[in-house]
Amino acid sequence: MRRFGAAVGALAVAASAFAGEIAPSERRSGYDFMSRETRAMQDDDTANPGMLWVLEGGTLWEKKTGAAGRACADCHGDPRASMKGVAARYPAFDAAMGRPISLEQRINRCRVDRQQAPPLAYESRELLALTAFVARQSRGLPIDVTIDARTQPFLDAGRATFHRRQGQLNLACAQCHDDNWGRQLAGNVIPQAHPTGYPLYRLEWQSLGSLQRRLRNCLVGIRAEPYDYGAPELVDLELYLMWRARGMTMDAPAVRP
Amino acid sequence: MDRRTSRRDFLKTAGGVAAGLGLGSVITVVPARATPAEMQEAIRKVVGGARISPGKVKLDLPPLIENGNAVPLTVTVESPMTEAQHVRAVHVFTEKNPQPNVASFHLGPRAGRAKVATRIRLADSQNVIAICELSDGSFWSDSAGIVVTLAACLEDGI
Amino acid sequence: MASALINVPPRAKRGEIIEIKTLISHTMETGFRRTQLGAVIPRDIIRRFVCTYNGTEVFSADLHPAIAANPFIVFSTIAIESGTLVFSWTGDNGFSVTESAAIIVGGPEMAPHTPQRSEPPRETRDGPR
Numbered sequence: 253m254r255r256f257g258a259a260v261g262a263l264a265v266a267a268s269a270f271a272g273e274i275a276p277s278e279r280r281s282g283y284d285f286m287s288r289e290t291r292a293m294q295d296d297d298t299a300n301p302g303m304l305w306v307l308e309g310g311t312l313w314e315k316k317t318g319a320a321g322r323a324c325a326d327c328h329g330d331p332r333a334s335m336k337g338v339a340a341r342y343p344a345f346d347a348a349m350g351r352p353i354s355l356e357q358r359i360n361r362c363r364v365d366r367q368q369a370p371p372l373a374y375e376s377r378e379l380l381a382l383t384a385f386v387a388r389q390s391r392g393l394p395i396d397v398t399i400d401a402r403t404q405p406f407l408d409a410g411r412a413t414f415h416r417r418q419g420q421l422n423l424a425c426a427q428c429h430d431d432n433w434g435r436q437l438a439g440n441v442i443p444q445a446h447p448t449g450y451p452l453y454r455l456e457w458q459s460l461g462s463l464q465r466r467l468r469n470c471l472v473g474i475r476a477e478p479y480d481y482g483a484p485e486l487v488d489l490e491l492y493l494m495w496r497a498r499g500m501t502m503d504a505p506a507v508r509p
Numbered sequence: 510m511d512r513r514t515s516r517r518d519f520l521k522t523a524g525g526v527a528a529g530l531g532l533g534s535v536i537t538v539v540p541a542r543a544t545p546a547e548m549q550e551a552i553r554k555v556v557g558g559a560r561i562s563p564g565k566v567k568l569d570l571p572p573l574i575e576n577g578n579a580v581p582l583t584v585t586v587e588s589p590m591t592e593a594q595h596v597r598a599v600h601v602f603t604e605k606n607p608q609p610n611v612a613s614f615h616l617g618p619r620a621g622r623a624k625v626a627t628r629i630r631l632a633d634s635q636n637v638i639a640i641c642e643l644s645d646g647s648f649w650s651d652s653a654g655i656v657v658t659l660a661a662c663l664e665d666g667i
Numbered sequence: 668m669a670s671a672l673i674n675v676p677p678r679a680k681r682g683e684i685i686e687i688k689t690l691i692s693h694t695m696e697t698g699f700r701r702t703q704l705g706a707v708i709p710r711d712i713i714r715r716f717v718c719t720y721n722g723t724e725v726f727s728a729d730l731h732p733a734i735a736a737n738p739f740i741v742f743s744t745i746a747i748e749s750g751t752l753v754f755s756w757t758g759d760n761g762f763s764v765t766e767s768a769a770i771i772v773g774g775p776e777m778a779p780h781t782p783q784r785s786e787p788p789r790e791t792r793d794g795p796r
Contacts, residue, residue, distance in 0.1 A: 287574065292581070293628075301737040304691075455575075455576040456659070458737075459694075509575040606733050607732075611733040614728045615729075617725070617726075619726075620725065620744055621684035626739075626741035626742075627735075627741070628734070
């Protein structure tokens with residue numbers, strides 16, 4: 253981690269003064285920046301460790317749970333039809349909450365309201381499995397979050413977070429991911445930070461994890477206090493990242509170094 | 510306990526005591542890095558006193574890997590895989606992981622093809638050795654060097 | 668709840684060499700990592716993997732902590748007859764998972780089976796569906 257801090261510190265000094273958004277034609281998935289071996293791991297469903305969570309999610313989909321004794325399947329039927337495109341449009345506006353919520357929060361809303369079961373903890377095995385299972389049903393589809401009068405303020409808040417300098421290293425997300433993508437940082441190439449493959453299997457974690465886990469890792473990396481899981485700042489940032497990646501193809505569960 | 514006992518000696522004693530109490534190797538506390546000599550010792554334990562010749566077996570490893578936590582590895586042996594002439598086993602070792610053994614794969618004529626693939630962890634840039642044991646009792650080896658950008662095994666668990 | 672993904676062609680010609688891919692969820696805790704407070708996280712790995720074909724062992728592996736988390740093993744066997752392939756993983760702390768896959772082996776007059784890539788992976792599950 254010290255190595256990372258020193259490298260990022262040097263980058264902070266060299267970084268340009270203003271952040272320019274990546275032109276739509278120049279946008280590339282993190283997949284393109286990976287080695288041949290890691291790409292091969294993602295491409296093969298029989299070798300991709302993320303598929304283990306998808307498999308488990310499929311089992312949970314059928315499992316009757318909670319005081320209502322209901323399974324996801326009881327309301328949603330065949331996931332290939334009912335969940336197709338769902339992950340591609342989250343975070344989405346939730347009328348009851350009056351703000352956009354993430355896919356994980358949506359799943360927990362269903363658990364609490366429809367299944368009368370307690371919500372699953374963030375980054376728990378079950379929640380990751382269900383999220384991976386739902387996200388898998390959007391594979392190959394373009395990201396398509398809805399930005400309208402209701403969600404615009406939250407998109408703006410997310411964009412502000414992305415461009416705001418934070419932490420002891422006083423870095424903004426934009427400085428690495430808009431201005432310096434493609435260059436090396438502590439042994440890996442800086443990607444453009446498009447969330448096309450989440451939840452994904454990160455080799456460093458040796459496990460599947462959510463986008464929020466990755467965002468918190470980044471915040472710790474720039475020595476900022478990471479927002480809590482489910483915090484509005486993180487969901488707004490997710491919304492902005494998904495909007496920034498609009499039209500790009502979903503490929504969950506991805507593999508990343 | 511003498512205050513000048515080195516930490517390594519203390520840990521080895523503690524491990525030994527645990528083993529002596531029949532607790533087994535629930536906690537394995539070893540030096541941070543094995544040495545090429547320890548790898549040779551591990552190989553000797555598996556192979557015995559037999560001579561190991563280079564050849565026949567091919568070890569495929571990427572020359573550089575971004576993250577040492579999941580390195581794809583394939584071992585192939587040229588062999589007819591008949592009852593009379595086949596590969597009995599393939600053993601893989603590393604030079605600088607905390608422990609030299611990686612895996613032993615047991616094949617036989619039912620395999621049809623002497624080819625095994627898996628993913629391994631590598632703690633550092635180092636050499637990896639594959640040794641195959643043929644049905645005629647001979648041993649053959651191949652080695653490959655690999656550069657590891659981010660180490661496995663030694664990161665802190667959170 | 669451990670899940671395992673096994674890829675075995677559902678049909679093969681007699682005498683054909685088939686490739687089997689197995690993937691099982693397991694952290695393969697090495698025993699060399701420490702918590703933030705410095706305490707060693709105890710070793711917890713899968714130590715042995717065995718594949719039997721109609722009861723006869725055709726492949727096995729002894730694993731050590733250097734095998735990556737969620738162990739992935741690819742090996743081959745000759746499709747000699749129809750039947751069942753049984754896969755078992757055992758390890759520390761009483762870990763034990765067994766999965767099986769059926770295979771239909773036809774004679775040489777059987778139409779060649781479609782290449783593995785066009786077949787979706789066969790998923791097997793632990794526990795009630």
